[in-house]
Amino acid sequence: MSHATGTEATSQAENQPGDHPGHARQEAIFRPGAFGHKPAVPTNFTDLERAACRRMSKQALAYLVGGAGDGATMDNNRRALDRWAIVPRMLRDTSQRSLRTELFGRVLPAPVLVAPIGAGALVHRKADVHIGAAAAALGMPYIFSNQGSAPMEQTAAEMDRVAAKNGRAHAPRWFQLYYSTDEALVDSLIGRAEAIGAEALVVTPDTTQLGWRPQDLNIGSLPFSRAIGIDQYTSDPRFAEMVDEHLAAARRSGERPKTELTLGGLRTLLAMSRNMPGNFLRNLVSPVPRAAVETFLATYSRPSLNWQDIAGLRARTTLPILLKGIQHPDDARKAVELGIDGIMVSNHGGRQVDGGIGAADALIDIVAAVGDRTTIVFDSGIRGGADVFKALALGADAVTIGRPHMYALVLAGRSGVQEVLENFIAELDLTLGLTGFSSIAELSPEALRRIR
DSSP states (O other): OOOOOOOOOOOOTTTTTTOOOHHHHHHHHHHHHHTOOOOSSSSHHHHHHHHHHHHOOOHHHHHHHSSSSSSSHHHHHHHHHHHHHEEOOOSSSOOOOOEEEEETTTSSSOOOOOOOOSSSGGSSTHHHHHHHHHHHHOOEEEEEOTTOOSHHHHHHHHHHHHHHHTTTTOOOOOEOOOOOOOOOOHHHHHHHHTTTEEEESEGGGGGSSOOHHHHHHTTTOOOOGGTTHHHHHHHHHHHHHHHHHHHHHHHHHHHOOOOOHHHHHHHHHHHHHHHHSSSSSHHOOOOOHHHHHHHHHHHHHHTTTHHHHHHHHHHGGGSSSEEEEEOSSSHHHHHTTTTEEEEOOOGGGGOOOOOOHHHHHHHHHHHHHTTTTEEEOOOOOOOHHHHHHHHHHHTOOOEEEOOHHHHHHHHHHHHHHHHEEEEEEHHHOOOOOTOOOSBBBGOGGEEEEEOO
């Protein structure tokens, strides 16, 4: 495995050798600071999370901050990264630095992608549009969530608008696919992803069913039941057919939906009507919003998903395919044997299985197994640029940022997301220079020391 570097010309937002995004970001904060202005989002994870938690609803808090069970996997993610200490080297000329890398033919300003997080409307209307726009402003890829809170076409259009404003023809984006039980819907989602210029397809086999999430369960909150996070579906022509089929079947059966008149039920009805496409008042009296939610809940997860399905996916798209959620080296080997283009080492941020292996521990085994034969993206547990440095040194080609950008969205909307992404890149750049390296291509486990 090696960190590939590109040679294409880059735009203003991308770092050239000699440009120092770390210094530039510090200047952007310290200069206004002289006049009493503070950054909109805290620059370290602990304060960022604490501030965001104070602003979130209890439903958003449970969904975004919570994990599976008592959170042991989330703790393991941190322990796995904290087991490795960075060992700086001195008196090396690092005045010329570059974070540039290349993934699937696209030269990127840094080896950092914005992870998909579903149900973003829990914290901000049209969350995906704002996250995508912030990523586009920096030339960073955004991985569209299958459980997004805006149709992919809407997010892509805004990203390209922002990219054009910044002198780029296209904003890089990938698409995350949850494998539905309806094959025609799978094909429709893939086709739409190709049509909006997605550059990779991220299949997520670690969520063929929801994990045991007490924070959501204890308050009886499932965002999808309120039509939050199903915008990719309600904007899909095949899904519209499925909803019509659901309504037709209900009419034939003669069954009336059972409704419990409670304040909570009224709130759910209002939420469904607000989050569905179309006129709010019409949605209130229409059977479609409820039918759409019921159709989604009946078809979105597929516990039967297996390697044969993954093998058949190659014939359904020309896009590079990555598998997100791989944690065992044997699964990594199998993916490479099937011709899968990349692996995302992830445990879903600790949200699926309690007591699972820390993602960085899994990364070490997977790099040893297939690191020289495929692209490896690391996900889960990243809190700052120093963590990105560690993951790259351990063998990842790139890293995704998850919860931090959602916390920034809570605090300051689109501009907050851009700030937190800039902070990650800045800290990565400074960590690189302060440890004696000029490019990420130079990183290896020799930059680290295992301390426990």
